[in-house]
Amino acid sequence: MIIAVTSDVHLGREGALVEEFFQAMVAVAEKADIIVIAGDIVENDGPLASELFSKFLTLAKKHSFFEKLFFVYGGMKHEIKLLHATPGLLLNDYCLLSTAIGRVVIIHGNNIGLYYNSEQGEHAKLGAERAKKNLIRKPVNWLPVIQENDYLILGHLHKRFYHEPARIYCLGCWLPTKDTPNDTGYILLINDRKKDPFKALSYTTL
Numbered sequence: 001m002i003i004a005v006t007s008d009v010h011l012g013r014e015g016a017l018v019e020e021f022f023q024a025m026v027a028v029a030e031k032a033d034i035i036v037i038a039g040d041i042v043e044n045d046g047p048l049a050s051e052l053f054s055k056f057l058t059l060a061k062k063h064s065f066f067e068k069l070f071f072v073y074g075g076m077k078h079e080i081k082l083l084h085a086t087p088g089l090l091l092n093d094y095c096l097l098s099t100a101i102g103r104v105v106i107i108h109g110n111n112i113g114l115y116y117n118s119e120q121g122e123h124a125k126l127g128a129e130r131a132k133k134n135l136i137r138k139p140v141n142w143l144p145v146i147q148e149n150d151y152l153i154l155g156h157l158h159k160r161f162y163h164e165p166a167r168i169y170c171l172g173c174w175l176p177t178k179d180t181p182n183d184t185g186y187i188l189l190i191n192d193r194k195k196d197p198f199k200a201l202s203y204t205t206l
C-alpha cells in the first residue's frame with residue numbers, strides 16, 4: 001500500500017503555494033492508493049478559499065483521484081464547515097490505517113497538546129514525543145487508543161521532521177518560509193512494503 005499524506009495547505013491564505021500543491025498532487029496521485037490531507041486544507045470558508053477548494057476537487061475528479069482522498073479535520077471551525085458543505089468527501093477526526101509496518105494514525109495535532117509556534121527545532125520533536133506519550137497514557141475519546149508502536153503522522157506545527165525512535169512524522173506546510181524551506185511543499189509517501197517506508201517528495205522535484 002502506498003499512502004500519500006500532506007497537510008496545512010491553507011488555500012485562501014496569501015502566499016500559499018496553490019499551483020505547486022495542485023501540480024504535486026496530480027503527480028503523486030497515480031502512485032498512491034490513498035491520499036490523506038491532514039487538516040488545514042483551507043484557510044477559512046471565505047470566497048477565495050471555497051473557490052480554490054472547489055478547483056482542487058475538480059482537479060481530483062479530472063485526474064481520477066477524488067475517490068482516493070481522505071480529509072482529516074484541521075484546527076479551524078471554518079474548515080469543518082466548508083468540508084461538511086461538500087458532498088461525497090471522506091472525513092474524520094483521524095485516519096487509522098493498518099499496514100504492513102503496523103498502524104499508521106494520522107491526525108492534525110492541534111488538540112493533543114501540540115502548540116503551534118511554541119515548539120521549534122528540536123523542541124518540536126520533544127513536544128510531539130510528549131504529546132504521543134500523553135495519548136498512550138491518557139487515551140482521548142475521539143481517537144483509537146494509541147500504542148507505542150503506532151506511527152503518528154501530524155500536521156499543525158508547519159514544521160517537517162521525522163522523529164524516528166518515537167515513530168512520529170510531522171508534515172510541514174504549503175506556506176512560504178524563508179528561513180526553513182525544508183518545511184514547505186512536501187508530500188509524504190509511506191510505502192509499507194519498503195525497508196525504508198517514509199519518503200518525502202518536494203514539489204520542486206515532482
Ligand SMILES: [Mn+2]
Binds near residue numbers: 008040
Ligand atoms: Mn496550519
